[in-house]
Ligand SMILES: Cc1cc2nc3c(=O)[nH]c(=O)nc-3n(C[C@H](O)[C@H](O)[C@H](O)COP(=O)(O)OP(=O)(O)OC[C@H]3O[C@@H](n4cnc5c(N)ncnc54)[C@H](O)[C@@H]3O)c2cc1C
């Protein structure tokens with residue numbers, strides 16, 4: 001194959017969200033799909049899907065501890081880590097393998113050539129994939145990102161996991177230390193501590209999940225400190241192996257642990273693509289620069305998902321993938337991505353979900369707002385659960401009544417937030433939303449109803 005040039009109508013780099021672009025409407029185009037790692041990308045193999053498949057058993061494992069307060073005395077007899085792990089990957093790995101097989105050999109994909117290697121630009125719309133030269137009329141960059149490793153002397157030598165590897169470990173450690181206080185940290189701390197591991201969290205900032213609304217972040221940090229050894233505002237200075245495990249020296253104090261998980265964020269894979277050779281602009285953050293139609297600065301090249309989006313969320317990557325797909329199929333009537341109300345949820349304990357402005361962002365932007373809160377503990381279902389810590393917080397525009405932001409910490413937050421996302425997306429005012437429909441009594445969405453009714457517009 002060396003030196004031989006193959007021309008394609010379309011080349012897609014990355015089989016995460018990029019793989020979803022192709023359907024029968026592309027059957028008359030000559031397409032190349034390039035993948036350097038596991039087919040299916042981050043979400044399927046090492047991201048959203050396996051993590052949530054661990055979170056659910058973690059939720060179950062933590063139930064006995066919560067039951068006693070309600071008069072239900074249950075005990076946790078044990079957690080079969082190897083069984084859970086093998087069930088998760090026994091489900092996922094065949095999906096990745098099946099996706100690869102489908103693109104490689106199924107007759108639906110007669111027009112598709114799969115290249116298993118790393119794509120690198122050598123010129124405008126010209127790529128090298130491990131020695132094969134590809135040119136294309138149109139190219140889609142969907143190369144995602146990867147975890148960052150902290151620059152801590154000794155850490156490489158003692159061994160450090162990331163979210164890419166920690167879900168496949170052989171057995172549960174007695175002690176786990178997580179470096180970082182963001183999404184990955186919060187979710188894995190919940191999983192491993194519910195499975196009986198002693199968890200420590202070393203976070204650079206003073207509170208965990210510091211991008212959440214400050215009241216949510218503060219409440220989460222307070223609750224986390226009751227369960228985990230949280231070291232906020234601390235840095236790991238060096239790591240070394242000891243007779244009994246791993247020693248982490250902090251700028252104040254030290255930790256003994258058995259396994260270290262780095263969860264300090266991800267960087268886009270733009271550096272692997274030699275983008276300057278193709279005239280494709282990259283922001284300082286490493287994200288590929290795109291316009292609202294997901295076009296890069298080079299003619300005929302689009303980008304989507306974690307490679308170009310600071311959101312780093314699968315529902316955003318999926319949305320952008322559909323925009324790119326439409327624009328490839330309908331060049332004369334392109335559409336734009338809608339990033340107005342991007343929600344997220346953190347599947348930790350308690351769950352957290354958010355959309356729109358935090359109170360701090362509203363203040364910093366000089367946006368006028370009214371704010372209201374509703375505790376789970378003051379709605380009927382919250383009484384049933386004896387919840388004492390969860391709440392919903394809403395921000396709304398005092399003039400129009402439109403919601404500006406919604407933040408929930410507590411049971412089922414990731415589900416409860418959805419009607420608020422819908423209201424914001426479709427411009428439903430807080431008052432109409434509260435009064436214009438029935439709310440099932442005494443169901444959990446009464447949390448949202450009451451938070452809406454608590455907003456004062458006079
Ligand atoms: C632990 C974890 C949990 C997460 N949980 C959630 C969640 O609950 N909800 C949510 O919305 N999001 C979650 N995310 C984020 C979500 O997984 C990502 O936003 C999403 O998968 C990004 O998709 P993508 O298509 O942009 O990139 P990816 O899925 O990463 O796909 C990129 C692909 O490109 C390949 N590639 C890269 N460079 C090259 C190259 N030069 N040549 C060839 N191939 C290349 C890679 O191997 C990869 O397969 C989570 C992420 C992690 C790490």
Ligand SMILES: NC(=O)c1ccc[n+]([C@@H]2O[C@H](COP(=O)([O-])OP(=O)(O)OC[C@H]3O[C@@H](n4cnc5c(N)ncnc54)[C@H](O)[C@@H]3O)[C@@H](O)[C@H]2O)c1
Pocket residue numbers: 150151179180181182183184185187203204205209210263264265266311312313344345346347
């Ligand atoms: N439920 C979800 O949607 C979900 C779950 C997991 C991951 N994700 C996505 O994956 C991405 C990566 O997650 P993440 O938790 O790794 O990143 P993150 O950005 O959420 O958190 C990283 C944390 O590490 C800290 N940090 C950064 N550099 C550091 C350093 N050198 N030393 C110590 N701490 C440092 C940051 O202050 C921050 O608290 C997220 O942006 C998120 O969008 C989403």
